[in-house]
Amino acid sequence: MTKHTFISSKGQLQARWKSAFPDAVVRTEPGGERPDVLWWARVPLNSAELSSAIAAVPGVPVVVLSPEPVQEDAMHAIALGARGYCHSHATPSMLQQVAVAVTHGGLWLGPELMSRVMGAASERLLGEQAPDVDPGLDLLTPRERAVALEVARGATNKEAARRLDITERTVKAHLGAAFEKLGVRDRLQLVLALKYVPVDVDHAA
Amino acid sequence: MTKHTFISSKGQLQARWKSAFPDAVVRTEPGGERPDVLWWARVPLNSAELSSAIAAVPGVPVVVLSPEPVQEDAMHAIALGARGYCHSHATPSMLQQVAVAVTHGGLWLGPELMSRVMGAASERLLGEQAPDVDPGLDLLTPRERAVALEVARGATNKEAARRLDITERTVKAHLGAAFEKLGVRDRLQLVLALKYVPVDVDHAA
DNA sequence: AAGCCTATTGGACCGGTGGACAGGGTGGGC
DNA sequence: GCCCACCCTGTCCACCGGTCCAATAGGCTT
Structure with a gap:
């Protein structure tokens, strides 16, 4: 029900x-x-x-x-x-x-x-032919993109897996690939990278 | 049919x-x-x-x-x-x-x-209308806010602790309080909750 | 056919994270 | 003085997240 x-x-x-x-x-x-x-x-x-x-x-x-x-x-x-x-x-x-x-x-x-x-x-x-569209998303494969967007909405790996009808393990695989392509280290920085383009991480420095 | x-x-x-x-x-x-x-x-x-x-x-x-x-x-x-x-x-x-x-x-x-x-x-x-401002941040104490902003920039607990010159444990405490006040469950959702606030943050000063 | 990319999944490992117990210290208001 | 909010710290522990080791399969290019 x-x-x-x-x-x-x-x-x-x-x-x-x-x-x-x-x-x-x-x-x-x-x-x-x-x-x-x-x-x-x-x-x-x-x-x-x-x-x-x-x-x-x-x-x-x-x-x-x-x-x-x-x-x-x-x-x-x-x-x-x-x-x-x-x-x-x-x-x-x-x-x-x-x-x-x-x-x-x-x-x-x-x-x-x-x-x-x-x-x-x-x-x-x-009209503006997508000027500020995240160049990041274009680097990702469709599946990686879908996972990244789920995560960017606040979903856990488990939730993303359920929504996309794949295992949590696969979500991790796509996420890992997305991390590497976008040059970030975790889901939070991925979200930041998708929001405003550059991630000015002077933290790790 | x-x-x-x-x-x-x-x-x-x-x-x-x-x-x-x-x-x-x-x-x-x-x-x-x-x-x-x-x-x-x-x-x-x-x-x-x-x-x-x-x-x-x-x-x-x-x-x-x-x-x-x-x-x-x-x-x-x-x-x-x-x-x-x-x-x-x-x-x-x-x-x-x-x-x-x-x-x-x-x-x-x-x-x-x-x-x-x-x-x-x-x-x-x-248009450019600013959304009705400052929901989240004003609910937080100054210290919670500082931690939340560090996290919102992509810092780990350890990094935030180092930058704020407190222990990692204290970062967790402030973060946990922020989670509860904002009604979110983890750091990523905290970032999303803060996203719709004008982030002028020059807090590093 | 061979090679590459993509998608999918498994197992194992370990650090990061968040919650559940704890406290101790300060300052301000009643 | 007492209470309370805030700040800081500790331990323990379950769970999540990210990465390593793989493997199978399909599609596409050369």
Whole structure:
């Protein structure tokens, strides 16, 4: 059975959510058992809280619910890695649709926002022809890249293995190869290398 | 039963697709019965053809399949309204995942592309607006902050200890406190949690 | 056919990491 | 004075992470 956890400041709307997902869990704080979908209904939207909540459950799609959807909030949520954004008063069947989409690797945004996001993304990526795209990623094989990206989202080797459907040993192999190609010594510096390009490690010196 | 139509120039890979969707229809030209998902496997990708094919079936999610996924092609497809982009040699189960996501209103892109698109969209739509600042760091005591910043630069516990002139044990103590305050489980997630803070850090002074 | 790259996995090793017990020392507020 | 927050240190231990030794298999180039 799919597990759903709702994070709500006031615990309201539980009835509606339980209607969509009868065995849903409603909490006021993140934590507890790892759900299949994490619904973020805290208002107002706090980037820091949302960010760490998302980081705390790598691999779990996070959907942000808002009582009055605002594009800016939605974009913040997306920027932080949320996989969905919709009205907190959405009908149960709508919520179920969203759940299905995100648990299958999709991004769910609602028609209007979706087209805006897609438009903006293509403007950004086609317009400037990827100037600051990590040269690092291009050095990696597709598999190494996939593993590196999982790790860069905060996943452990075990979690990355589960997400990519390979053994932990293989994750280590790809990671090791990525370390060597990028000239870093561990996963943390790999993340830094993928964020801002140069790693100014004067530490070891 | 969900109906799937594949548009392929050469009609190849039919076996693979039929394995995923036994009653799929493979065509060389768009048209015919209205499917639930339209899979576009024509190579090379032609924007005009794809555009009119998408326009011809409003409401039907279109997924572009490519034998060798390229970001630029993906962005063109997205810009034209495609709801998904993935490898044409994807496993049947993967295709099924994609199908489920897009038929439920989702956008399916694969981890790497997805994060790029999301990042690009938020950059474009949020502009240079600084996110609402200083969540994490202000929760920490000065010493915890110093340790966290060392770690965020890629230092090991031992290196941080040497730079701050304390024992490795103390570094662990501060780090552990920082983990708890920020609600993360390890140093990597701590870095991610601090990532969305303006890092002006000239702390070395 | 031979060679290379990629992807995958196994076993073993060992240092780094994080949590669970501990403390002791300082300074400020009530 | 007491309490409390902060800073610093210690030991023990389970687990994770990174690297070494391999091996098998498929695809691609020469």
